[in-house]
Each structure stands twice: as C-alpha cells, then as structure tokens.
Amino acid sequence: MEQPIALKDMSMDDMSKLVQQLGQPAYRAQQIFSWVYKGVDDIDEMSDLPADFRKRLKERCYTDSCRIYKRQQSEDGSAIKYLFLLKDGNIIESVLMLYEYGNSVCVSSQVGCRMGCAFCASTIKGIKRNLTKGEMVDQILRIQQDVGRKISHVVLMGSGEPLDNYEQSIAFMRLLHEPKGLNISYRNMTLSTCGLVPRIYDLAKEGMPITLAVSLHAPNDDIRRQLIPMSKVYSIDDIIKACNYYIEKTGRRVTFEYIMLKDINDRVEHAYMLADVLKGMICHVNLIPFNNVEGCEFQPSSQKQIEHFYGILNKKGIPVSIRRRLGTDIDAACGQLRRRFVDE
Ligand code: SF4
Incomplete structure (x- = not known):
C-alpha cells in the first residue's frame, strides 16, 4: 500500500x-x-x-501534520504556549509572541534535542526524532487558525537544534517564503543555533538572507564548555570566523544570544571579555533573562546585574538589547511545558 x-x-x-x-x-x-x-x-x-x-x-x-493538544495563555496576553500532538503520538511545543511589530511564532525543529545545553529543559530526555518541514509549517498554520491573526515572523528557536535537522529546516523556510503560501520574508525569519560551525558555512551559501542567531552565552571557551557540550568541538574563535563568513555572504548582521546566569557568565569582567571578542563585528547581542528550569542548578542574574552588563557592552560600542520577558507565568523557558507534560 x-x-x-x-x-x-x-x-x-x-x-x-x-x-x-x-x-x-x-x-x-x-x-x-x-x-x-x-x-x-x-x-x-x-x-x-x-x-x-x-x-x-x-x-x-x-492535511493534519499535527493538532493542538493544549494551550496556555499568559496573564498579560502577550504570549500563548502550545503543545502539539504529532501523528505518531509525540508532543512538541511552540510559542506565539505578540509584539508591536507583528506576531511571531517560535517553532520546534526536533522532538527533544541532543545538544545537552546545561540550562535547557528541551534536552533533558534527549532527542526522539527530527521534525519534517510539514510538521514545522503546521505549528504556524494551527496557531494562525487558533488566534485568527496572520503570523509575520518565525523563529526556529524552540525545542531542537535546527542545524542538526538541516535539510528539513531549510526546506521549511523555503516553504514559508512561497508567495502562494504564507509569503513570509526571509528577513522575518530567524534560525538559532548553538554553533554547528560547518552548517553555518552551508547556511551562508543557501541564498536565504535570514537572521542567524548564535547561542554564545559565554565570553570564553572555559565558561562555554560548562554550558554547551558542542563547544568542546567548536571554539568561540571557530564560531566567530563562521559568523563573519555568514555576514560577508548574506549582508546580514548576526545576533548573539547570551543567557544571563548569576555568577557564571554575568560578571563585569565577562562583559569586557565579550566586548573584546565581538569588537568590530556586524552583530547584535541579545541578553536573555534566565527563566528557572526545574532540576537545573543555575540562578537568574538580577535585573541590576543585567543592566550593568548591558551598560558595559553599550559603552564599548557593541549593539545590545535585553530581551523582554514574555509570559513567565506560562512555563516560558524553552521546552518546559513539554517536559512537564512528558514527566506527568
Ligand atoms: S538550547 Fe537549543 S540546542 Fe541547546 S539543548 Fe536546548 S534546544 Fe537544544
């Protein structure tokens, strides 16, 4: 058959x-x-x-690659978190975030993740499988239907490492760009990676001017190795070279994600070190307040410390912003809602 x-x-x-x-x-x-x-x-x-x-x-x-299994709306209405049930019974999660500039969906690219980042709930039970491009697209279509709003921005930043599911992630973004489909501009798409260096070079050659976001999270390799196992394979230096290649090929600036962890990577000397690493690059640093993850040893940096860190980068001429906290009342940390569901 x-x-x-x-x-x-x-x-x-x-x-x-x-x-x-x-x-x-x-x-x-x-x-x-x-x-x-x-x-x-x-x-x-x-x-x-x-x-x-x-x-x-x-x-x-x-037509149904997934269906909504559960939804949780934040009290302030700025975010809705979804659990989706896939055809094979697996569960994934996505988040809708409502911004002034448009409606953005954070999409999962894998069921779980095998990258093992120490601060992340998505990776705790490892990876089950890659998602297909249709399962990624359907997260967006279901959310559009559910809220009756057009999705204008997509971030591949949910559960999974999109560059570890390279072909489907690329095909997914091409589908989003189809004029007869959702017709979303490449400039409104962001792909986040923990730093799979060879794949960053591949991505640069795809002819898709999307925003590349790299989870840097540390100003040096010693700290980064404690947080991201993949950094034992690729150093910060390797990542910076790959990002400069990406910038050269696409003309887009790269975003560096930096999760603020108390006493781990948030000290004054770390801010100066980071400014040195990124000096002269066409980039932007996004400081991310950490949302507590059950069973995780890290603590969030204080707001004062985050602002101090921000001030140093700013003074050193590094474009920087602090990510707005959206929906912390809805298990907002990456993979948290799915993990709770799977545990139960
Ligand atoms: S942060 Fe991203 S790459 Fe790292 S374990 Fe979580 S989902 Fe995977």
Whole structure:
C-alpha cells in the first residue's frame, strides 16, 4: 500500500508532480497549495477542485501534520504556549509572541534535542526524532487558525537544534517564503543555533538572507564548555570566523544570544571579555533573562546585574538589547511545558 502523503510536506514543485501523476492540469497544484495555506483541513472544502479529484486526493494525502493538544495563555496576553500532538503520538511545543511589530511564532525543529545545553529543559530526555518541514509549517498554520491573526515572523528557536535537522529546516523556510503560501520574508525569519560551525558555512551559501542567531552565552571557551557540550568541538574563535563568513555572504548582521546566569557568565569582567571578542563585528547581542528550569542548578542574574552588563557592552560600542520577558507565568523557558507534560 502507498504511504499517505502529508500535503504540508510538499513544496509547489512536489505538488505539481503529484497533480501530474493524478492526471490533472498543472494549475491544480497552485489551487491545492493556496487552500492548504489558507488553513483548510478538509479536502472536500477545496471547492475549485473537481469532486472526483478531491476523492482521489483524500485517498492519497492528509492535511493534519499535527493538532493542538493544549494551550496556555499568559496573564498579560502577550504570549500563548502550545503543545502539539504529532501523528505518531509525540508532543512538541511552540510559542506565539505578540509584539508591536507583528506576531511571531517560535517553532520546534526536533522532538527533544541532543545538544545537552546545561540550562535547557528541551534536552533533558534527549532527542526522539527530527521534525519534517510539514510538521514545522503546521505549528504556524494551527496557531494562525487558533488566534485568527496572520503570523509575520518565525523563529526556529524552540525545542531542537535546527542545524542538526538541516535539510528539513531549510526546506521549511523555503516553504514559508512561497508567495502562494504564507509569503513570509526571509528577513522575518530567524534560525538559532548553538554553533554547528560547518552548517553555518552551508547556511551562508543557501541564498536565504535570514537572521542567524548564535547561542554564545559565554565570553570564553572555559565558561562555554560548562554550558554547551558542542563547544568542546567548536571554539568561540571557530564560531566567530563562521559568523563573519555568514555576514560577508548574506549582508546580514548576526545576533548573539547570551543567557544571563548569576555568577557564571554575568560578571563585569565577562562583559569586557565579550566586548573584546565581538569588537568590530556586524552583530547584535541579545541578553536573555534566565527563566528557572526545574532540576537545573543555575540562578537568574538580577535585573541590576543585567543592566550593568548591558551598560558595559553599550559603552564599548557593541549593539545590545535585553530581551523582554514574555509570559513567565506560562512555563516560558524553552521546552518546559513539554517536559512537564512528558514527566506527568
Ligand atoms: S538550547 Fe537549543 S540546542 Fe541547546 S539543548 Fe536546548 S534546544 Fe537544544
């Protein structure tokens, strides 16, 4: 028996091939693609397709790559966290964040993660599998449907290391960019990595001017090795070289994520060290207040310390901001809601 095909896994090219196989004219591919990205789940509602073709399409394809299992809204209404149930029973999480500049979804790229970052809830039970591009797209489509708002920005910063699921992550962003689909500009997409250096070079050559965000989190290799196991393979120096290559190829500035951990990486000397590492780079530093993770030894830096750190970078001419805390009342730390659910 033929394997059922996920319509959300298909690019326009894939869809053209499918409609040809089913003996239909090429323009049907665009029709189906538009219905899928309008959020229509029932193939029978794709009213401009002939009835017998809809029947055949239903026999071969399905539209639901995931469905909403649970949602948690923050008290201030600025964020909604979702748990999604996948076809194989796995659970993933995504977050909708409402900003003045638009609606942004933080998408998961894997079920769990194998990178082992010491401050992260997503990695505690390791990785189960990679997500398909359709499962990534469906997180966004379901959220759009749920809140009735258009998603304008996408960040690959949920559970998983997107560069460890390279092909699907790239194909996912190409799908988001399709004019007949969500038509999201590459400039409104961000991919966050803990620093898989060879893949940063690959990404630079894709011709997609997305924002690259690198989880740096430390001003030197000694501290970074305590936080991110991957830094035993790639040093900060390797990462900076790869990022400079990325900047040169894409013309985009790189964001460095820096999670503020009390007495670990938040001291005055760390701020000066970091400023030295990033001196002269076209970059931006995003200081992230840490949300407590159960079973994790780290403590958040005080607001005063974060502001002091910010002040030093600013004085040294490094563009820097402090990430706004969104929805701390909804298990906001990466992977926290999913972890609680899986534990239960
Ligand atoms: S921070 Fe990102 S890369 Fe590191 S373990 Fe968590 S999900 Fe994986």
